[in-house]
Amino acid sequence: MRTHPMKLVTIVCEAHAKVVVTHLLSEVGAHGYTLFAVEGDGSRGKRPADIPEFANIQIEVIVPPAVAEQLLEKLGNDFFPRYAMVAFESEVRVLRKEKF
Amino acid sequence: MRTHPMKLVTIVCEAHAKVVVTHLLSEVGAHGYTLFAVEGDGSRGKRPADIPEFANIQIEVIVPPAVAEQLLEKLGNDFFPRYAMVAFESEVRVLRKEKF
Amino acid sequence: MRTHPMKLVTIVCEAHAKVVVTHLLSEVGAHGYTLFAVEGDGSRGKRPADIPEFANIQIEVIVPPAVAEQLLEKLGNDFFPRYAMVAFESEVRVLRKEKF
Amino acid sequence: MDFLEAIRANLLSPAVLFFVLGLIAALTKSDLKFPEPLYVGLTIYLLVAIGFKGGVAIAEAGIAKVWLPALAAMALGALIPLWTYPLLRFGGKLSAVDAAAIAAHYGSVSAVTFIAATNYLKAINQPFESYATAFLAVMESPAILVGVVLGKLATKTAGEKSGASIKTAMHEAIFGRSIFLLVGTLVVGALSGEVGMKKVEPFFVTPFQGVLALFLLEMGIVAGRRLEDLKKVGAFLLAFGVVVPLINGALGVCLGKLTGLGLGGATLMGVLSASASYIAAPAAIRTSLPDANPTLYLTSSLAITFPFNITLGIPIYLEIARRLYS
Amino acid sequence: MDFLEAIRANLLSPAVLFFVLGLIAALTKSDLKFPEPLYVGLTIYLLVAIGFKGGVAIAEAGIAKVWLPALAAMALGALIPLWTYPLLRFGGKLSAVDAAAIAAHYGSVSAVTFIAATNYLKAINQPFESYATAFLAVMESPAILVGVVLGKLATKTAGEKSGASIKTAMHEAIFGRSIFLLVGTLVVGALSGEVGMKKVEPFFVTPFQGVLALFLLEMGIVAGRRLEDLKKVGAFLLAFGVVVPLINGALGVCLGKLTGLGLGGATLMGVLSASASYIAAPAAIRTSLPDANPTLYLTSSLAITFPFNITLGIPIYLEIARRLYS
Amino acid sequence: MDFLEAIRANLLSPAVLFFVLGLIAALTKSDLKFPEPLYVGLTIYLLVAIGFKGGVAIAEAGIAKVWLPALAAMALGALIPLWTYPLLRFGGKLSAVDAAAIAAHYGSVSAVTFIAATNYLKAINQPFESYATAFLAVMESPAILVGVVLGKLATKTAGEKSGASIKTAMHEAIFGRSIFLLVGTLVVGALSGEVGMKKVEPFFVTPFQGVLALFLLEMGIVAGRRLEDLKKVGAFLLAFGVVVPLINGALGVCLGKLTGLGLGGATLMGVLSASASYIAAPAAIRTSLPDANPTLYLTSSLAITFPFNITLGIPIYLEIARRLYS
Ligand SMILES: Nc1ncnc2c1ncn2[C@@H]1O[C@H](COP(=O)(O)O)[C@@H](O)[C@H]1O
Ligand SMILES: Nc1ncnc2c1ncn2[C@@H]1O[C@H](COP(=O)(O)O)[C@@H](O)[C@H]1O
Ligand SMILES: Nc1ncnc2c1ncn2[C@@H]1O[C@H](COP(=O)(O)O)[C@@H](O)[C@H]1O
Numbered sequence A, B, C: 001m002r003t004h005p006m007k008l009v010t011i012v013c014e015a016h017a018k019v020v021v022t023h024l025l026s027e028v029g030a031h032g033y034t035l036f037a038v039e040g041d042g043s044r045g046k047r048p049a050d051i052p053e054f055a056n057i058q059i060e061v062i063v064p065p066a067v068a069e070q071l072l073e074k075l076g077n078d079f080f081p082r083y084a085m086v087a088f089e090s091e092v093r094v095l096r097k098e099k100f
Numbered sequence D, E, F: 001m002d003f004l005e006a007i008r009a010n011l012l013s014p015a016v017l018f019f020v021l022g023l024i025a026a027l028t029k030s031d032l033k034f035p036e037p038l039y040v041g042l043t044i045y046l047l048v049a050i051g052f053k054g055g056v057a058i059a060e061a062g063i064a065k066v067w068l069p070a071l072a073a074m075a076l077g078a079l080i081p082l083w084t085y086p087l088l089r090f091g092g093k094l095s096a097v098d099a100a101a102i103a104a105h106y107g108s109v110s111a112v113t114f115i116a117a118t119n120y121l122k123a124i125n126q127p128f129e130s131y132a133t134a135f136l137a138v139m140e141s142p143a144i145l146v147g148v149v150l151g152k153l154a155t156k157t158a159g160e161k162s163g164a165s166i167k168t169a170m171h172e173a174i175f176g177r178s179i180f181l182l183v184g185t186l187v188v189g190a191l192s193g194e195v196g197m198k199k200v201e202p203f204f205v206t207p208f209q210g211v212l213a214l215f216l217l218e219m220g221i222v223a224g225r226r227l228e229d230l231k232k233v234g235a236f237l238l239a240f241g242v243v244v245p246l247i248n249g250a251l252g253v254c255l256g257k258l259t260g261l262g263l264g265g266a267t268l269m270g271v272l273s274a275s276a277s278y279i280a281a282p283a284a285i286r287t288s289l290p291d292a293n294p295t296l297y298l299t300s301s302l303a304i305t306f307p308f309n310i311t312l313g314i315p316i317y318l319e320i321a322r323r324l325y326s
């Protein structure tokens, strides 16, 4: 079956940023996302995930390369200075490229 | 330490599909899988994950490239038309290739 | 925006190994990690994740390639013989390389 | 208490008001939601509590009183899909597999609707046979199996590849969480009897109504989110979701009377046959008839029939029973 | 009971002891923690229980008695940021956006502190207007809105790009989980009245104090983890977190008296205005004023003011009320 | 009530029946399971409730009555691994590290078994010293430490690299969740006394038996899943898991009598020493002795000893106590 290259952008951030980040996703043109609660440790200390207000979430979004670039650009400029956050992209291959 | 190339296939789907998807995994010859509940948004609307019957799950499975191809093939033909679902593959490297 | 190559090491292991694995992460020089509870199936049978003591966790850590190699080395030698565990690495690209 | 008063009493009960509050939360896009484990925990509590109590009641009443109406309930559940299927197929012009799926949901039952009905009867001091839980337990599966068979017959060629077989559906319909809990705790309750009841009463009985109210808040949110889909299901299903319960409810009440139940028990039999499953049936149907469109059966059972029964249906079935028994 | 005795009684109540146990768990790095859904479940329970009870009380007292002090409470909440903002900005030399954020937290309220106070009053047999929950419900949002406006005015240029607008803040402040639950269950309680209360009392009232104690164990853990950050906030905020509640508490008590409340009700009004939000406000502020440093407002409200109020503050506000009313 | 009647009463109690229902769920592969946070929530509730009640009882009885049997209990816990280790090593031909790990589990205790025993005594109206919870609290850790030392001595060379040190094991054994909760709430209960108890009783005492029954349903599922592993552990461990509890149980009962406890208290001391840990010990052993095979210690403590104690063991230890005291 033919697969097509896409980018998977993964964002780990404080749960409070959920609304603004998912808003950004639809702004840059992502057609969906997947999200779940995680625990974390990083430069800003442990985030133990037992109370939702201070928890971390991980957001995964599959987008075409151009959208990924734009997304990372905005994250780096507007979000990194403000929110406890890590973001990275990787190469994936999907079946229905028109879906993303 | 020597690492070996494998495929990581990630499937995000409605929780109701869990039984049939894990069944498919063992059918194509995967030796294990990892699974967790996620929230999602996509073409079929938000899946808020607060009641298990209508939630999403993410399934991750490491398999040799040939198995990955077969798995995606079946997912694309038999599952995509029926279930709310996204699937993609990516390259990973593992230590003990005989395990997968 | 300029992105930099890094390694994402993913570890799926029994929850009991959390303390020793996160300890190893800081030993090899990782600056943070992300962690969440998962269900799993593998050579050691199903791990249904309903009681925390017998559950699985997934740990994701972004590190420079050299650290990844050292980490996998130690996992393979000291941890694989002892704990129910799977580990793999993949290529990712991050924005702020000095963070990892 | 006359009919309108009965409806008013139901609408202003905390349980129904909490349900409405949940609907509002969904409609105003409040971020209020229950975490999944809380939802599951409340479900387990409600099923265990109702099952255990029913079992104790069976032990007291003796199986001799229970078996006939229980058998009748099972038969009714199995038969409902046989008359709703053609209605959906030819009246509603739905595809065979969709008609079968929806028919299965309406033959099966909603435990929460049943619980709300017992709650309501208790609130208005209408006595009822508390072993009626046994009918709930036996009515869940048969309709699902009948529906799956109907659906499979209609899609013999296409469905074989990835849809799980009828066998899977049967395992799901018998050992699935909710049915297992209900039947299991019925037996546990019957074995424990009054002595056992005394020990667990402060947990399983005393706070029960409050827990139900809290749970209906979440059910309101869940149902409310489905309201958007009402447009997608069309006028036929809208009417179906209200009229069919009324007919099934009347059938259930009559059958209850025929098999010797009292006014309260017949009302509950009516409620059961009027209610549509939105937990056990979707789980089984989704795996057994994956080609059926879940929007259709979920929206009709969860966003139309469930709210209708919770608010207006229950007092109506009681009223039907009253007329029949007077 | 004299003042010291009152403090002792509070410190040795199970609720406060459980809170201290939680602090110890955090400080000794015990791996004890509550899973998030349990935390959420307990929060929902406490808010629903307090809201419902308050609503029943409003129905009994009549809206005529409630509206004036409720309006006053709202105004007080909105005004507190106006005097704390300049204090923080110029006294504490904080940046404009940090000052606005902290001011919003101290104008808003902490439901758990309020609940602990009602618990305490009940324990020492001090009667109070149980419709005081209405004040809790209306005081949560106004200060958040005022704080966001203050912060936006100060950062007009920078904040526009990614920070959500005042509109988002308003939606969050009105339909956010905790406020929605409180206001919603107040209305449900008012509609249900005493009849409804009787049904759900064994769940929402009888075990309430025990649930609160358990919840405060977790709050102790959460607050304890923040204690490390005390060094980061500096001496000014440390003092602010204790002195400002005392002033606001006194203001609240006076306002309660002015608007016709009894001794108990005035104490609760004092507790509300003394308390600082650590749930609703952080959620709204983090999205509306993302440039404010969360360590500052969370540490001061959660690790300074909350423990202070829970242990010493509540008996102090009562003592203030006693002197005023004697 | 004679011995057989006592066993029958235990087997038909809701708690044990729910446990059996859980076993059946696991064996029939029902998809019934409790979400993890529910499991954790129930555990926290049970530990807090039992600890708090025990603390109140200590406050009433006075520390003078408690210290001697508590010290004896600690000593017993520490000594059990010393006799079970050689038995496992040489009788069972197990590796040194496996023998040490299993010995640690049988010296430590199972809180749920203890709770089930107090429940049972209450059900048959057998009075007991309710400060016995103190023995539970002090018996959990010593055996774990002894077992880890035994295991480390045996594997000095290999274990040093990645296995955490004895220090980690000690921190885990003292500040680990369950032990921290138990000891902490004992102290809280002792400080709160009867006054505090009155406030939280409707939550921590009244519904307790029902919560325990629900929890045992889940424990049945968890234990049932391990039943498959019975083949892997061999005949020796099967016998070990039943015979050693009987011996330890008798020892505990005698020690209880020697240190001045009544019939009920001695029974509980017997239950404690007969029980094997399956929560605290596995957590500590897995990190401290990672080379020990978890299938061996988990299966014997969770799938053999725990079900045995819950069903037959408890009435047997009571019977032993009865004979000793008559
Ligand atoms: N090196 C890393 N690998 C994986 N996740 C990380 C890493 N560093 C940080 N994180 C995640 O990102 C969150 C925020 O990071 P920080 O801002 O460094 O505290 C942390 O709580 C972790 O969940
Ligand atoms: N672009 C995407 N990136 C990541 N996850 C997605 C994406 N699109 C859909 N999903 C996930 O797949 C599920 C089903 O997608 P859909 O069928 O489009 O509703 C959604 O609920 C999401 O969890
Ligand atoms: N092929 C696989 N793909 C994804 N996850 C796996 C795979 N094999 C094992 N796992 C995960 O690793 C855990 C331990 O594996 P095992 O030691 O094989 O039982 C399992 O419970 C799974 O969560």
Ligand code: NA
Binding pocket: D080, D105, D106, D107, D108, D109, D110, D248, D272, D273, D274, D275, D276, D277
């Ligand atoms: Na029905």
Ligand code: NA
Binding pocket: E080, E105, E106, E107, E108, E109, E110, E248, E272, E273, E274, E275, E276, E277
């Ligand atoms: Na305030």
Ligand code: NA
Binding pocket: F105, F106, F107, F108, F109, F110, F248, F272, F273, F274, F275, F276, F277
């Ligand atoms: Na023991």
